[in-house]
Amino acid sequence: MATKGVRADREPAERLPVARVCVDVQLPHLDRPFDYLVADAEDEAAQPGVRVKVRFAGQLVSGFLLARAEASEHQGKLAYLEKVVSPERVLDPEVARLARAVADRYAGSLADVLRLAVPPRHARVEAQAAKDQASAEPDEPGSDAAGNDAVDDDAASPGPWAPAPGGWDSYPAGPAYLRALTEGRPARAVWSALPGEDWPVRVAEAAAATVDGGRGVVIVVADARDLERVDRALGQVLGPGRHVALNAALGPAERYRRFLAASRHQVPVVAGTRAAIWAPAAELGLVVIWDDGDDLHAEPRSPYPHARDVLLTRAQLAGCAALVGGFARTGEAQLLLETGWAREIVAERGVLRRRQPAISPTGDDPQLARDPGAVTARLPSLAWLTAKQALEAGHPVLVQVPRRGYLPAVACAECRSPARCPECSGPLGLHSARDVPVCHWCGRSFPAYSCPVCGERRLRASVTGARRTAEELGRAFPNVPVRTSGRDEILDTVPAGPAMVVATPGAEPVAADGYGAVLLLDTWALLSRADLRAAEETMRRWLNASALARPGSRGGRVIVVADGSLAPVQALLRWDPGWFAARELAERRELGFPPAARMASVTGPAPAVAELLTIADLPDGTEQLGPVPAGEEQERMLLRVSRSRAAGLAHALHVAAGVRSARKAAVAVRIQVDPAELF
Known part of the structure; x- marks a missing residue:
């Protein structure tokens, strides 16, 4: 055309x-x-x-x-x-093929995907980079593409590389996987990392093995904190000038400069957050994603691709190796194992027992016999005693709480009715002990709030946030420093020594010598969420926090304030993410939920949704679930098909959207294939 x-x-x-x-x-x-x-x-x-x-x-x-x-x-x-x-x-042919495949997979258009794949042009940086490249002599010292000082050729090529002992050799399949990477074979693996594993170094070693085989590597992590750790590990293992780290926080000029270094194949390894899934690499030999269950891997812009699926598609098209790693395991990763697309890298039970901390629940029968109040207590006696012993031994204690803020939700102290905004019906909360109730939706404050049910003016906490938890722990342990790590201020590390660290999930800092104790509080807030992935996400958050504790042989303890009979708690006690993922996948297969099936959501005004579904030539056997309300004057329809008919569903929706746009439809309809949130 x-x-x-x-x-x-x-x-x-x-x-x-x-x-x-x-x-x-x-x-x-x-x-x-x-x-x-x-x-x-x-x-x-x-x-x-x-x-x-x-x-x-x-x-x-x-x-x-x-x-x-x-x-x-x-x-x-x-x-x-x-x-x-x-x-x-700037558009590598391999990335262009990938972009087309991703657009087809997610019922999107190539132009939308290319906006995600190629960063905006920065003319000054491009001109300067071209000038530097033209003026550089082949035998002249080169500059580090990642922004470090210039290094000579010997420093940029550190020589023969060998994995550190006690790393990949802790896993029976680890050395064989590294050999496959060096030989350029498309070895695909799902890696369950050991507790306390220095996973950035393991990832860097896998990258070094691939580079030794003369091929490139793309590494994707969830956030900037993880990227900083991977960046340091790559510098230590590969040497300077051998990789670039892509991060939006760098600013447009520096990020584009590093992108050009990758695009011109000046470095063999590219690491980054979600956008790095599209990074160009010469002779791609390995793609890596760490902690693929983190919701930051889901792209919020059309056509809403997930980093894991893009990287696996890229590995398939390029015929290269893939590594899906994490302390936890998602249903999608388990499906890769059960279909034979990937192999498992997991440690033997004896090694695992030596590395994992001692883990105890507070809701099992023996504990309840000793502490009957543990069912209702936010900090049962077992958790308090464990924290006290760790502090006395000179080790920091990590306390994970699901909610940030002070009191995110409050209720009437008399009748327990949730406190709601009189203007917009939004939830009320407190920012501090001396604050007045404030609406989380409209921001109005209500100093004279009274319960509309019983008239009581006193309020009680419904949900306790990280700052209130830190305040309570400060009173419980008066001579111990208490620090918080959350969205407002995220700590990267904490020094050795007695300290209480209260963190929200994903913001847990790394302790210099491991935490003496990890307390997992308010577990009901994670387990009771109305979300298909609530249990899986709970397991991921617990394992990521527990992995920061010292081994049990060195006094490391993890206390989970939950009933020990629950499946996620059982998986945590045994440190068996594989068992839990297999169980979750079996349940989803029985219920027809992703990844066992494919689903698409169609969201928009009711007439627009109905028009699109009327136009769409949906595959045979497509189930239509809904519609359900999805906001003001919006509704949502879910479409479900078997995995074998997923391509047909995406194509039908894209064609129908094209027909509507050709007719100049006034209202757009949002199409999401396998949306991260189904409910």
């Missing part, structure tokens, strides 16, 4: 080559390449992967040149490329 029209002052069209361009237009019915003529003046610069400007529907729009051709199948006249924005080939 192509745009129409040709400039009369250009060369005859029959003598000119053709460029196939992905035009940056969001309309689904225009999700295809368009053909343009290339003038002689642009012929050298107009190569696949460059940014271009073209005339489209009378407007000058951006695009990416996907391929060159000798002729076009379009029967009408072709327009010319208006401009090659830059000769820099």
Whole structure:
């Protein structure tokens, strides 16, 4: 397909080559390449992967040149490329193929995916990088692409590499996996890391083995804290100038400079947060994702791809190795094992018992016999005694609480009715002990609030946040420093020595010599959430926190304030994420939930949703669940199919969206395939 029209002052069209361009237009019915003529003046610069400007529907729009051709199948006249924005080939052919596959998988358009894959151009950085590359001599000392000082060739190539003892050799399949990476074989594994594992170093060692085999690596982690640890480990294992770390916090200029280093294949290893799934790499040999259950791996922008699925698709298309690692295991990772797509890397039980902390629940029968109040106490006597012993031994104590803030939710002290905003019915909370109730929705404060049911003015805590927990612990342990780590201020590390650290999930700092005790409080807040992944997410948060404790042989203890008969608690006690993931997957298979089945959500005004579903030629056997309300004047319909018909469902929805956009529908409908939140 192509745009129409040709400039009369250009060369005859029959003598000119053709460029196939992905035009940056969001309309689904225009999700295809368009053909343009290339003038002689642009012929050298107009190569696949460059940014271009073209005339489209009378407007000058951006695009990416996907391929060159000798002729076009379009029967009408072709327009010319208006401009090659830059000769820099920022869209790698391998990434372009991946972007097309991801767009098809998620019922999206290629233009939307390419916005995620290629960062915005920074002209000054691009010009400076090109100047530096042109002026550099092959035998001249090179600069570190990650922004470090210049290093010589010997420093950039540290020589033969060998894994550290006590690392991958703690797992029976670990050494064989490293050998496969060095030999360039597409070894795919799901790795259950041992408690206390220095996982950034293990990831760096896997990257080093791949680089020794002459291939590139892409590593993806959930957040900037994890990326900093991986960045340091890569520098230690690979040496300087061998990798770049991509992070949006770097700013547009520095991030684009590092992207160019990867795009020009100046470094073999690229690490980063979610956007790094698209990072270009020469001769890709390994893709790694750590803690794939973290919701930060889910892209919030259309077409809403998940980092894990993108990396696994990339491994399949590139024929390279893959490593899905974490202390916990998701249902998707378990499915990879059960289908034979990947193999398991897990330690033997004897090694695990030596490495894991001693874990105890507070709700089992023996504990209740000693402490009958443990069922209702927020800090049962077992937890208090364990923390006291760890502090007396000179070790820090980690306290994980699910909620941030002071008192995120309050209720009437007399009748226990939840306190709601009189104006918008939003939940009321307290920011401090001397604060007045404030609405979390509209922000109004109510100093004279009284319960509409019984008239009582006194309030009690319904949910206790991290700051209130820190205040309570400060009174319980008056001579011990209490620190908090959460969204407002995240601690990276804590020194050895007695201290109480109260952290929300994902913000737990690493202790210099491990925590003497880890207390998992308010477990009901995680387990009782109305979410398909509530139990899986609880297991992930508990294991990530418990992995920071010292081994049981060195006094490390974990206390989970929950009933010991619950499946997540049983899995935690045995440190068996594989058993729990298999159990979760079996239940989802029986109920027809992802990943055992594929689901898509269609959200929008009721008439628009009905119109799209009427147009869509859905695969046979598609179940329609709903509709249900999804916000003001919005409804949501869920569509469920078997995994074998997932591609057909995505294609049908994309075609239907294209028909609506071609008809110039006034209201858009949001389509999400396998949404992270189903309920």
